[in-house]
Amino acid sequence: MRFSTGLRTAATVAITALMLAACGGDEGGDDGGNGGAGQQADAAKGNGVLEFGYVLPETGELAYLGPPQVEALNYAVSQINDAGGVLEKPIPDVVGRDEAAQEAVATQSADQVLGAGVDAIIGAAASGMSLAIIDKITGAQVAQCSGSNTAPTFTDYDDGGYYFRTAPSDVLQGPVLANTIIGDGRSNVALVARADDYGRGLMDATKKSLEDSGATVALAETYDPKSTNFAPVIQKISNTNPDAVAVIGFEEGTQILQGMLEADLGPDKIGVYGADGLRNTDLASLVSKDDPGRLSGMKGTAPASVDNEEFVSGLQKFAPDLAELQFAPQVFDCVNIIALAAEQAKSDDPREFAPEIVSVTKDGEKCGSFEECKQLIADGKDIDYDGVSGPLDFVDAGEPGQASIEVYTYNDQGKLETVGTEQSKLQN
Structure with a gap:
């Protein structure tokens, strides 16, 4: 690019x-x-x-x-x-x-x-x-x-x-990923994630939501993202005989998906899911250059980008x-x-x-652009900036207390499509 x-x-x-x-x-x-x-x-x-x-x-x-x-x-x-x-x-x-x-x-x-x-x-x-x-x-x-x-x-x-x-936070994304998996009728799920704060955090949030909804998490495994051999990860997935697999990774996730296709664990056989680290317009062609359609039906979640x-x-x-x-x-x-x-x-x-x-993200007069909000400030008003990514409403930790999470999929040609968005809020 x-x-x-x-x-x-x-x-x-x-x-x-x-x-x-x-x-x-x-x-x-x-x-x-x-x-x-x-x-x-x-x-x-x-x-x-x-x-x-x-x-x-x-x-x-x-x-x-x-x-x-x-x-x-x-x-x-x-x-x-x-x-x-x-x-x-x-x-x-x-x-x-x-x-x-x-x-x-x-x-x-x-x-x-x-x-x-x-x-x-x-x-x-x-x-x-x-x-x-x-x-x-x-x-x-x-x-x-x-x-x-x-x-x-x-x-x-x-x-x-x-x-x-x-x-x-992935505390907000995890439940949407879990709901997407369960909504597709899946109940025996394998989770594999890169061994870092991102991978572990989203895997844990997804696992909790799956189990809270009655699904079985047959595997919750982290892997070294710098590894050159993901065959052991693929074997562990296969051994659990899941009806869905969620891969929480970045670029190395393409190698795991390739291994899953070779092991007959593609989206034509079981549910295959990703998250924001794999949401890439070129993912299908990176996984299967000669036949991007092999990723058809894979779904995933990510903070909304195109609403x-x-x-x-x-x-x-x-x-x-x-x-x-x-x-x-x-x-x-x-x-x-x-x-x-x-x-x-x-x-x-x-x-x-x-x-x-x-304070500029909540509890004031709503505004949706810098120019509009700047004028309200000049007029002595408290503002509540609603961003282009959605209402931010920051909590004291300096992050959104709610979020729009996109559900995406890949079509028969391997093209990225948005299925819809779901709202997720922090629970008190």
């Missing part, structure tokens, strides 16, 4: 920032080379200009999620600037770097973006990559917002009040080459709630605006 001009521009800005940070590090004395970045970041706080950076996948197993998230970020910035900017000043070009599905790269990227003096960072996309950099970002008292972190781990994470996410037609139309006009839309609405909302919080706080300093982020 080809990246847009905006992404290439952001990458160029990021490289420039890296060079500047490296030069500053040479003059850092006994601070180990990190003092320059910290001084730049501190200097930017409260300078009257809200500045964004990102750490998102440009390469690696989630590279297909990079373009929709980066373009959604740039689209939000363009709309905000068209509405007069934040604190009456335009948001500058976004500084961005690659998370690359590697903790070491993500950490280095976070250092580089922080070194550019940003006030807020969008990302990372993968929960594991955010866990690798969250302490670095929030410890610098810079706001972090992810549109695609779904691991339950973040709900109670000690982030000092600087981490937020517009993607719902808002006005947003989708506007984004596709802004980025005509964009093919994938997953998590674009959630990233768009990340940018808007940060910008609105800065307006509410009358400051671009994260120490001032981060405490306002939860």
Whole structure:
């Protein structure tokens, strides 16, 4: 998938920032080379200009999620600037770097973006990559917002009040995945998930909901996502003789699905399900290049991405080459709630605006765009921003208390289709 001009521009800005940070590090004395970045970041706080950076996948197993998230970020910035900017000043070009599905790269990227003096960072996309950099970002008292972190781990994470996410916790997605499986008449389910916070969190939430509904979970197994041999996983699935299998993974999930097809465990024989990590317009052709239709009937769930037609139309006009839309609405909302919080706080300093982020998403006068909400704030009103990904209504942990979860499937030609959406709310 080809990246847009905006992404290439952001990458160029990021490289420039890296060079500047490296030069500053040479003059850092006994601070180990990190003092320059910290001084730049501190200097930017409260300078009257809200500045964004990102750490998102440009390469690696989630590279297909990079373009929709980066373009959604740039689209939000363009709309905000068209509405007069934040604190009456335009948001500058976004500084961005690659998370690359590697903790070491993500950490280095976070250092580089922080070194550019940003006030807020969008990302990372993968929960594991955010866990690798969250302490670095929030410890610098810079706001972090992810549109695609779904691991339950973040709900109670000690982030000092600087981490937020517009993607719902898998505590909300799990019940919808379970209901989808049970709704298809399946009752003996095998669950396999990558051995990380995302995989374990969604597997546990799905398992609980399945069992609460009376289904049998015949297998709940995690696997090493870096493995080169998934035959043992396929054998364990086969040994349980399930009538449904849910694969909770990323790119490596294509190999598991290939192995299932070879073992006669495809969707023509049993129920086959995925989640947001496998929701990919190209999945069927990646699994079975010569016959994508072999994945026909596979279903899955993901935070809703295509419900808002006005947003989708506007984004596709802004980025005509964009093919994938997953998590674009959630990233768009990340940018808007940060910008609105800065307006509410009358400051671009994260120490001032981060405490306002939860409040701009609930318990006020409803508004659906930055321009509309900004005017209400100027009029002295409390606002309730309803995002393009749905009503956010953040809980105190800085995440949605409810969510729209999409149910998707692959048709006879292996094309991705949306079956519908379901609402899911946190239980008190």
